Amino acid sequence: MTTSAPQLVVHDDAIRANTSRFADRTDGRLMAVLKADGFGHGAIARSVIDAGATSIGVTTIDEALAIRRDGADVPVLSWLNPVDADFEAALLADVDIAVSGVELLSAVSRAALRTRRRARVHLHVDVGMSRDGAAPETWSALCTAARELQLLGTVRVVGVMGHMSCADRPEDPQNDRERLLFANAVRTARRRGLAGFVTHLAATAATITGAGGTHDVHRIGAGLFGIDPSATSTDLRPTLSLTAPVVGTREIGAGVGIGYGLDHVAAGRTNLALLPLGYGDGLPRSASERAEVHVRGRRRPLVGRFSMDMVVVDTGDDRLHLGETVTLFGRGTDGDPTVADWARWADTIEHEIVTRIGSRVARVHRSTDTLEAAHA
Template sequence: MKALASTLLAAPGTVPELCVDLDAVAANTRLFRAATDADVMAVVKADGFGHGALDLARTALANGASWLGVTSVAEALPLRAAGLRAPVLSWLNPVDGDFASALAADVDLAIPGIEHLEAVCAAARATGRAARVHLHLDTGMARDGASPALWGRLCRAARRAERQGTFRVIGVMGHLACADLPGDPENSTGRTRFAWGLDVARASGLRPAQRHLAATAATLTDPRSHHTMVRIGAGLVGIDPSGTTSLQPGLRLTAPVVSIRRVRAGTGVGYGHTGITTTATRLALLSLGYADGLPRAASAGAEVLVAGRRCPVIGRISMDQTVVDLGPTGRAEPGDLATVFGPGDDGEPTVADWAGWANTIEHEIVTGIGARVRRTRIAKPLRSLS
């Protein structure tokens, strides 16, 4: 704890730092608000995709979003504790989740099956508070949500619960498996299954005011999937899985150069000597590693921006350290800042670059930055929110 405290109190530029650009988040939110006639749910799960859930939520609500979405009840409650009153939906909870606390905080709950329905009904009876629920249909991912075979039974049970006064079906939701590939036939299958699910719900006597299927990629590429609400998470922070739209990245990661050493050609670097210098060169040490979110799998191809030029990582990324080859004439000195990733405006690598080097997706990079990295933010003052 002492080590962490000293890191958090260190002077700017002396420790790795993640700068969150909330103005970029604001611009992205406005883009999505203009792209649809549906309500916009800002998905702030996983600590706001690594950008800070509360900051992301406040910024999105101030720029056109009207709902908030999270996975667990544990992610929803801090939003309420901070005073945010917008509707909040939590859609991934165990059957013995803390539904009583959710109901007390006016958090909507997704219902993927009969067991969850019964658990939420029990919480509603125990607390005397009717639950607001969104029935979740599996539209083709074999993941969360009720299977089509069980959907009719779930809808009928939900209608009985409505008549008993234990809860209200506010919405029906689904998720497209291949929305990042706009031409994939699975998207048509998902839309068709969702439309069928809505028909079954209505035939059961349900009248869900909100119907939501589209996340970021489908919102950008498939208006047929918008219905009454769209759920935007990755898009808020500058990630477009469909690759069709230019969004503004929200993060810049920097780290100071701890030390410089001159080495001869043929010098092995790091564990296993997976990196070997091909010429006499200067090596820079950064106090940042895979414990801080740099993917070890990116070691062989990654670069950072140091003293105005891209320099390759050499050797394996370690838990706490990364070595960069400055070249024999590199101008960096101890104390200089290396930019690990950013928007790319100054030639620095982007989150997309790091995802490519690690053979993963941008989402994994932005959500993986560790707690040792100091957070700062850029933002215009937000108007007060009710």
């Protein structure tokens, strides 16, 4: 097999299968989290909706607007925005907004007045991570302000949300504390006169392990793409394959160094193959001298330091052909490395590997019966 350029193949059939599993697991209460360009997978909103997602979550308003342009007609929530974000555009596109403080809530309310669109908001409480979400000591004031603006008609509270810190470790006692904090926050919201909202606390790990308890909606991001942060699920399918063509070959002898610093020195006569992608395309440089690729039915090591635009494969006795395809990671069904392998080689998480592949690598969406280019 040959190819003319590096390609990131997006296996839409696997995304749909994973989505369907979570839709079944959550009894249809599935918010598909498609932030960071769908975890690096591109425009897949229609696929996850067709497979059972009933709403979509993203971080920024720009991401939410892109989801709307992709044809999504389900509720879309944006939960991480500065106080001067373009809330008017969000409201005009029927995008829900998460708020974590009175100042942010007021900005959303002012946008509602200007657009004459009542804002749908999710109140976000911090249950233990000390990052996004209202601190417990400010939560009551946020609920009171939301109730006042709801009476004025500028906002409607449609959700209360939080995020867990240790759900990938279901036995961690922190999970009990965070569930209790969230339950208290929900009770406070109701005591302040708010009602009719959905609750959502569990993301992928909490849904798989049950650490998040039972709520109206489950936010699933990583799991849609075959990533289980808890490392306990066996029924998720990998959704990406990264391939590259050979653009150069050579034979070298013992004692010849490879790459910057000549960190790798050939122990004996061997063949090398040059691939046209590197850390500028998202390959983690920390995986240098540890990562492997798959070619001609077997794994071969990448040798030398990763460069910005190229890496080198030691192919041993095999002399590859120009244009021959090498798999950097895939589904793991034929011995090819997986995203999980790359995360281990780079001392990171799978999420980082799938979201860092750059725009120079063409995306190709593949299902069981079609193959169509997306964007380069």
